[in-house]
Amino acid sequence: MSKIQVAILGATGMIGQRFIQMLEDHPYFEIEGMYASERSEGKKLADVLKVRDHVYKDETMDTKIQVMDVKKIAQNCRIAFSGIPSDLAGPTETELAEAGVGVFTNAGSHRMDKNVPILIPEVNPEHMYAIKDQSYYSNGGFIITNANCSSTGIAAPLAAIDKSFGLKQVFVSTYQALSGAGYPGVPSLDAVGNVVPFISHEEEKMETELGKMLGSYTDGDFRYAPFKVIANCARVPVVDGHLESLVLDMDKQPSLEEVEACLVNFRGEPQKLGLPSAPEQPIIVRKEDNRPQPVFDAMAGRPARARGMAVTVGRLRQGNGYYKAFVMSHNTLRGGAGGSVLNAELAKAKNII
Amino acid sequence: MSKIQVAILGATGMIGQRFIQMLEDHPYFEIEGMYASERSEGKKLADVLKVRDHVYKDETMDTKIQVMDVKKIAQNCRIAFSGIPSDLAGPTETELAEAGVGVFTNAGSHRMDKNVPILIPEVNPEHMYAIKDQSYYSNGGFIITNANCSSTGIAAPLAAIDKSFGLKQVFVSTYQALSGAGYPGVPSLDAVGNVVPFISHEEEKMETELGKMLGSYTDGDFRYAPFKVIANCARVPVVDGHLESLVLDMDKQPSLEEVEACLVNFRGEPQKLGLPSAPEQPIIVRKEDNRPQPVFDAMAGRPARARGMAVTVGRLRQGNGYYKAFVMSHNTLRGGAGGSVLNAELAKAKNII
């Protein structure tokens, strides 16, 4: 069976390079081209290397960056993975969808659009079918987004708990990594030995996206899940991996053992379908005093292809009527490129592409 | 008027050195001696320098560290400031109080003792008189503690808000500085590019100390304030200054302007008395998008003697029925040595010493 040709958009950025990393030797997909703005035209991937734990093959490193060309992409590729910065992504992605390309995007531009799903295959696989109501769909095109990185990190644990025990309120504070701001992103003088308690629009995204994702799609509309999210977001001097503190208000009052079992045993559609980038166990629970930590847990996930795709929950505690935990996820893998790759794998398994 | 002779205990540590810094040229107090364990005997302060922004006078830097000697201290000093590590402080502080010395301590050993106040002069000055019920008091000795650094940082804002609008619940997540763990403290391999979501006993302290401080002392007993505190504590790679995210559940629903006014206009006993280390404005409210930050706001406070003694509130927001903010305070000044120095200044002003 021949592989599906894919374009990578925004190939010089943090997310673009993670797309490349996750798509090398992929069983379903083959990189047709790496695209970016004119500034990067003709540069080799090696020249614009940003991801620290790069594991690229020699060939890829010498691949040259091309200028974005909707017509060419539409001719050669069934789908495109978009790591374009959110402020630029909207129109290009629409153009591609209109030209019949299936767009899997990390950008926020279309997340709140009427028929555009924010898809996490473990959480809301049925939302994928909202694309059938997109105007582009008749032409073969569509737009599927992944969630904001901070929302993604806690989406699976919240979905598992909501289903078993009923979520009423979620209080979350984030300790977000620098790679989330892209490159050049945060100036070092703001980062070294410092914390910046502000990330533009991040709290708003967390307070709305999670409700959309954990809600349902009925009669052409997304109905939001009814629980409240109250978010405080901050940037810390960590390279990769978002840590988030959670306080949960639930309908039921399960024991900590029951909460732990609910998380550890959680499996979703990607696990049932055996998708290539799906972690065998999507939620890992650690029992040590002092975990999860970015440097040890951001890359959690097995097998090798699913490194950085599991989320890790630790320090489960209970008190004052609430449940507390810290959650760790990789912001540019599970919360970025990896999320969209898994979405495309689901689409392939369900014969959407 | 001659100055009161004071001993500094644990003079080689982070808190001990902050005591020295705050007591140089102090109008009420004069350092009689710097004391520590035998390991440091005879070393000069310059040899054990740990505080980065040191502003010591030349004389002090050459002062030699002496071994702790209760008898000698009791003979020469009216009071002692203790920066002894909490696991060692208890018995020594008791011995000193029994010998007639007034102990102002940063250690946690006695904080939960029946008649020992956790004193913040802006918050609960009347708690000071609990010492009259201590057995040592007849002899002139007593123990007054300052609060845990994370509790201190938010105590004044919470007290102001509780008084005006009634506090029901406080959800707090901390971004705590490395200096809070002392020296050598956190290994660099755990700190660089990492966050550790665990600080031993810190959450328990926050969830109990604030209730004790904001409660009342009646009939020989502390009655706790009834609001709930739900805490998540983490260590970030910052040198000085604890940042804390707050979500507040209040009885009333004031406007953000009212909340801001309540904080900005807050003044306490130290401001009324004009105590030397009291910041003119104990709670600063910043309106920028991205403040407070450790590197800019940890040292807030005027005049010069009160640097690091003000707390800074920023990013006041409202939504979902809650109020949100970030709060910044200096963990080894306001939340450590400075807290005890201000306590001693109150005691002096009230003729307790």
Next chain:
Amino acid sequence: MSKIQVAILGATGMIGQRFIQMLEDHPYFEIEGMYASERSEGKKLADVLKVRDHVYKDETMDTKIQVMDVKKIAQNCRIAFSGIPSDLAGPTETELAEAGVGVFTNAGSHRMDKNVPILIPEVNPEHMYAIKDQSYYSNGGFIITNANCSSTGIAAPLAAIDKSFGLKQVFVSTYQALSGAGYPGVPSLDAVGNVVPFISHEEEKMETELGKMLGSYTDGDFRYAPFKVIANCARVPVVDGHLESLVLDMDKQPSLEEVEACLVNFRGEPQKLGLPSAPEQPIIVRKEDNRPQPVFDAMAGRPARARGMAVTVGRLRQGNGYYKAFVMSHNTLRGGAGGSVLNAELAKAKNII
């Protein structure tokens, strides 16, 4: 005596803000205006705060940034301090000098010009008079530069040693702070947990500027000192303070005690004249095993106005026929704004302005 009115150019940058810091309450100078590019027009200094250890007065913080205006500056100011980025500074500084303004600049644009001195008052005060050969001088204008920050840091120790023992070769490797690259400067993803062994043109500057500074100005030309400088430059994740490792090849073979005495006893023109920003002891020698360090020694210098103006030498060693040391200096004070302020103080004391 009324103070000299001065303009600060590039007031929103790291160097510009250090100029402001050093000129507050200055006995000779008064800030007439803060100037920058149009992007910053009308912003308050508080809005663009970059220097972490800011000690600005309230008034200054509210001062508004104006757009650069040569005519206006020439009318109102006798001199201008320039913190303009080097790639933009050249033409503006020339225009100002032509308009009769004395320009003291941190930019590199004019450093290698025929009659423009690279001035360090302790090292080559007589070079100041080269300005008499500048075409602008008849009109009252001139350009005096300070050296590159890395060159400045070691200039005084090298001058002292060259005079006493004769320098043949200087091998230097730098550990340079992030603030040297300005703001936004180095991206945090390049800085956290990393070292970048390249700073554009830095090695070339070190290998030429030191020879010019330690040489002589005769017959309208600078004659370079004959010793060789061999430099390796790297950026480390430090906020302020350049550390440099030195290996020196000398004509004589003094004892380490003689080298130390030569450095400790070194005094220059600023010390003799008692210039306001001159450190009493311009070269401090530390005897501890592990000093100088950026966090403890970058701010060396007394009295208060001269903080960050002394350089610190440590780990003096000898072997294999060479002398070794580490040298520390504050790159944006002694090696930046402070250098130019001291230059202006010398000009004032010598009645050039």
Next chain:
Amino acid sequence: MSKIQVAILGATGMIGQRFIQMLEDHPYFEIEGMYASERSEGKKLADVLKVRDHVYKDETMDTKIQVMDVKKIAQNCRIAFSGIPSDLAGPTETELAEAGVGVFTNAGSHRMDKNVPILIPEVNPEHMYAIKDQSYYSNGGFIITNANCSSTGIAAPLAAIDKSFGLKQVFVSTYQALSGAGYPGVPSLDAVGNVVPFISHEEEKMETELGKMLGSYTDGDFRYAPFKVIANCARVPVVDGHLESLVLDMDKQPSLEEVEACLVNFRGEPQKLGLPSAPEQPIIVRKEDNRPQPVFDAMAGRPARARGMAVTVGRLRQGNGYYKAFVMSHNTLRGGAGGSVLNAELAKAKNII
């Protein structure tokens, strides 16, 4: 062919854990046991995890640490890899060698012993045979050391250059990673935003070990290579990977192209023998402006088993009669555990074990 049973000593430390990492699924060796001091007895490897980029198999993570037991190790193991701290390693290693165990050690205790080689298979493979003059050898025991991490990093480039062009003098300044100090090692308050220009005995080691390694072993004695090494050593806030600046004084004056070719084409005994942990190309030369950097180049080396075993040279320059470069190597792989593993592979290939 059955694998050789090996013991890992100091298994809980940074080097010990790197030994475990490099010996998993090793074609020659099988881990018989992990040994450490009594403090760690019975702990699982997972409990003492220190290496950030751990790639351990599940089984290994659950393996329990045993207390060091010379008798038991001698009975079960042909060789032992020692990551014991240098101050404790000496006597234990001697005991093991006396008991007939071949000891491959990262500790410095025996490096300067008369018949003990400091072995780098690419550099001085013939030194291995010095062990035949060790008293233990008749009994099957011996001690082979790897070099200090900073010496190792530059040994292969220096050997290549010395052979082709003749080395007269080497001026080296180091930018050394925190992992070199082990765990807990450097306190975070000394590391964050700081550089410490002192590492105990490091400069002395560099100035002697390189001469021993690049010299010859004749008539039972090591004759040192005649070039001089002049070293300045400093610790920077980097997790893994030592960067070193080099200035080389050579007999000949080759072009930069010739120097580069000499490095790129360098191959040693491990490459000829195809040893499992040997990097195909032991010296990589990078042409970018700003490389090598710890975060991109510390893990250089192919194939997968040889990651972290290549050294990277960059910024080759020439001037003033000298050659300049920056060199990067992984201090706990090539400069630590990996060095000893490669030594053992050489011993196996040469039928010494």
